[in-house]
Amino acid sequence: VAQGVACCDVVNRGAVFDNRKVFINTLDCYTCAVDAETGKELWKTQVGNIYIGETVTMSPLVVKGKVLVGNSGGEFGVRGWIVALDENTGQIVWRAYSAGPDSDVKIGPNFKPFYEQDKGKDLGVSTWPPDHWKIGGGTVWGWISYDPELNLIYHGTGNPGCWNPTLRPGDNKWSCGIFARDPDTGDAHWYYQWSPHDLYDHDGVNENIVLDLPIDGKPRKVIVTAGRNGYFYVLDRTTGQVLSATPFVRITASKGVDLKTGRLLYNDEKQPEMGKVVRDIAPVSAGAKDWQPACYSPRTKLVYLPHRTMAMDYEAVEANYVAGTPYVGVDEKMYADPVDPGDGSRGALTAWDPLQKKAVWRIKESFPVWSGTVVTAGDVVFYGTMEGWFKAVDARNGQLLWQFKAGSGIIGQPVTYRGPDGKQYVAVLSGVGGWAGAVVAGDLDTRDPTAAMGFVNATKDLPQHTTKGGMLYVFSLP
Amino acid sequence: MSSAFHRFRFAAVAAALFAWACFASVAAADDLPCCTGEETFIPYQPAPGDAPDAPNAQRRLLRICADPNNLPFTNDRLEGFENKIAAIVAHDLKADVLYVWRAQRRGFFRQSLKEGNCDMVMGVPAHFERALSTDPYYTSTYCFVTRKNDKLPLKSMDDPLLRDLKIGVQIVGDDGVNTPPAHALAARGIVDNLVGFTLYGDYALPNPPARVLDAVARGDIDVAVVWGPLAGYFAKREPVELSVMPRLRPPSTAQATPSCFPSGSACATAIRNSVTN
Numbered sequence: 198v199a200q201g202v203a204c205c206d207v208v209n210r211g212a213v214f215d216n217r218k219v220f221i222n223t224l225d226c227y228t229c230a231v232d233a234e235t236g237k238e239l240w241k242t243q244v245g246n247i248y249i250g251e252t253v254t255m256s257p258l259v260v261k262g263k264v265l266v267g268n269s270g271g272e273f274g275v276r277g278w279i280v281a282l283d284e285n286t287g288q289i290v291w292r293a294y295s296a297g298p299d300s301d302v303k304i305g306p307n308f309k310p311f312y313e314q315d316k317g318k319d320l321g322v323s324t325w326p327p328d329h330w331k332i333g334g335g336t337v338w339g340w341i342s343y344d345p346e347l348n349l350i351y352h353g354t355g356n357p358g359c360w361n362p363t364l365r366p367g368d369n370k371w372s373c374g375i376f377a378r379d380p381d382t383g384d385a386h387w388y389y390q391w392s393p394h395d396l397y398d399h400d401g402v403n404e405n406i407v408l409d410l411p412i413d414g415k416p417r418k419v420i421v422t423a424g425r426n427g428y429f430y431v432l433d434r435t436t437g438q439v440l441s442a443t444p445f446v447r448i449t450a451s452k453g454v455d456l457k458t459g460r461l462l463y464n465d466e467k468q469p470e471m472g473k474v475v476r477d478i479a480p481v482s483a484g485a486k487d488w489q490p491a492c493y494s495p496r497t498k499l500v501y502l503p504h505r506t507m508a509m510d511y512e513a514v515e516a517n518y519v520a521g522t523p524y525v526g527v528d529e530k531m532y533a534d535p536v537d538p539g540d541g542s543r544g545a546l547t548a549w550d551p552l553q554k555k556a557v558w559r560i561k562e563s564f565p566v567w568s569g570t571v572v573t574a575g576d577v578v579f580y581g582t583m584e585g586w587f588k589a590v591d592a593r594n595g596q597l598l599w600q601f602k603a604g605s606g607i608i609g610q611p612v613t614y615r616g617p618d619g620k621q622y623v624a625v626l627s628g629v630g631g632w633a634g635a636v637v638a639g640d641l642d643t644r645d646p647t648a649a650m651g652f653v654n655a656t657k658d659l660p661q662h663t664t665k666g667g668m669l670y671v672f673s674l675p
Numbered sequence: 676m677s678s679a680f681h682r683f684r685f686a687a688v689a690a691a692l693f694a695w696a697c698f699a700s701v702a703a704a705d706d707l708p709c710c711t712g713e714e715t716f717i718p719y720q721p722a723p724g725d726a727p728d729a730p731n732a733q734r735r736l737l738r739i740c741a742d743p744n745n746l747p748f749t750n751d752r753l754e755g756f757e758n759k760i761a762a763i764v765a766h767d768l769k770a771d772v773l774y775v776w777r778a779q780r781r782g783f784f785r786q787s788l789k790e791g792n793c794d795m796v797m798g799v800p801a802h803f804e805r806a807l808s809t810d811p812y813y814t815s816t817y818c819f820v821t822r823k824n825d826k827l828p829l830k831s832m833d834d835p836l837l838r839d840l841k842i843g844v845q846i847v848g849d850d851g852v853n854t855p856p857a858h859a860l861a862a863r864g865i866v867d868n869l870v871g872f873t874l875y876g877d878y879a880l881p882n883p884p885a886r887v888l889d890a891v892a893r894g895d896i897d898v899a900v901v902w903g904p905l906a907g908y909f910a911k912r913e914p915v916e917l918s919v920m921p922r923l924r925p926p927s928t929a930q931a932t933p934s935c936f937p938s939g940s941a942c943a944t945a946i947r948n949s950v951t952n
Contacts (some may be wrong), residue, residue, distance in 0.1 A: 201742075201777040201778030201779075201780060201782070201783070201786075202778045202780060202806075202878045203783065204780075204848070205781070211683065246879075247877035248877050248880075249873070249875070249876075249877050249878070250848070250873070250875055261839060270848070271848055271849050272781070272848045272849060272850040273847075273848040273850075273873065274846060274847060274848035274849070274871070274874075274875075275848070275873075276889055326866050326867050326869060327867060327868075327870070328870055328871070329869075329871055331871075332846060332848070332871050332873055333907045334849055356849045357849065357870070358846075358849065359846045359847060359848060359849060359853060359857070359871065360848070360849045360850060360851050360853050361846065361853050361857065361858055361861055363862070363866070364846070364853070364857055364860075364861045364866060364869070364871075365864060365866075398849060398851075407825060471858055471861075482806040482851075502779070522845070522857060522874060522884070522905065523854070523902065524802055524847060524852045524853060524854050524855065524874075525852065525853055525854070525855050525858050526851055526852040527851045527852070528849060539733065549788070594784045639785060641704040645804075650851060674696075
């Protein structure tokens, strides 16, 4: 039954290691600590309730002896949170919600958001219809970053409550945004909302890369991130100010980000509307880039973005059912962006210059690039494709240096490390799945373009290119 | 009712699969609590007057995928009306029954009919796309559920009273789906006085979707807009007398959309061809 009540299929984004312990989250909302030497379970704490649709899929982050964990389940209308557990005992030290009264969100005297739209009392209540914040979403299923110098963690929040945005007028705080919090207390220091009143399922949980960059000649402590909504953001990580927000793909769903107000400017023509077909919405609901992490090279000063170049139609509604009850659904159909690039390719690895705010080079891929990336000091970028190619390219110009066909498509994250023998290794997990890979992993019927929430239309040829699998590949460098 | 089932055309199920896999499947948690794959076996029982079974007769096995906690449809104590219909079908087929239990949520059809774990699912909407179904065997409607003492004269979704009452409605998360009344109310701008209840509820409790009716009985809300089978079944079981008003007229605006809203949602039964094989 647990599997039956889990919201979003069987997912885990990885374990972490700290202080001779391995920490891992389970789908049914437990966080476990295991002795790395003996494998003995040290503690196991229930952090959420799978029976209300909560799951935990994210990879925890350990900061100053606290294990930070967030929930998933926005598809089931749960309320998002992040929790801190004592590394040694597993006891819950603090918990901060993404909706509700300020005390629940851990908004207090330290909270100093940069923009007016984020200032005010209990916005996590007042930017919703009454009580709707209780099912307000904003889950914390992505990555957490940490700046030890400022002693702040940075985490995104997922999509807001229920589908049909007209049911939740308002900005729906604190969904689809980013929090800076004190890891010791959970207190919020600032917040910025990527997508107020989200219309497209554009969760704000993508990784936030902590960098120090010279902006207009002055060194600034920044965060850079490429959002599902298609913008590459550079934020001041001390204040939450948006220094730049630049489209890294073609965007029709919005017209830009107002740097004075911080506000995303939606395109009225592309708003989903019940009973109406809206065509050519870009990015798709899975986003221009999803959770798969980018990387940054201090040598090339470029960010390497694994992403997709796709658009979608929101088609007519249909009757369907959950647990014996009819409901209304949207027919979504995704496809290769017909304009940019317009050649049928659905994804790319883009080397992005965060200062010049432009792509320096781009490798087009037939399928969406759904693997993470890693770049080495030898100026090599590694990434995988959904067909199963594991590729090494020159970080300076994108030239292909080497590739290997893995047994299944790659949506894992490559890592590189020095082994006990002193050699450098690169490892990647192959095994296609996820939203775009469901057509293979779930044996979906390719005749149904709306399957996997419209993704099958875009990846129906994937079964011809790869098969199911799950294998860890480790390569040594010569 | 039994005779109605003779009209069933046993049909092959095509495209029974539906996956909304959002994220990457990397590693499964393998210590899920309880119940995954739980089953219940019910041997064939001849009714009084039935011809006696031939000695060593080979029983066919009718495998049914159902939710163990979803009254009034099904539960693992076989109290749901779909359980009772299944018993009639099984009896007509002289079949033993094996219930394969799974919550009816995302992945249900993928992990039931599609994986070949069962032969039949007892209730799907008419024109269901993921499986071939029988002819519809009932029709229902969304209903207004109020406290009888309040004597609220609600007649339709366009009733001006709905602007001021506290309305409970079942809401799905952000999965590209929602219940028809949620959309119908939103299309009328009735939003600020809505109280959303998750359709799924807390699965650890009995009858998770019944909380919206509990709220009417308690007085937390004035009216709930609830799918007929749920409304009729649970309203009778609340401690105060509730009034269930079906026959909501279809929404007056084209914008309010769903073809199934509110009275056309007939359910049928999906049956795999393996039943006949």
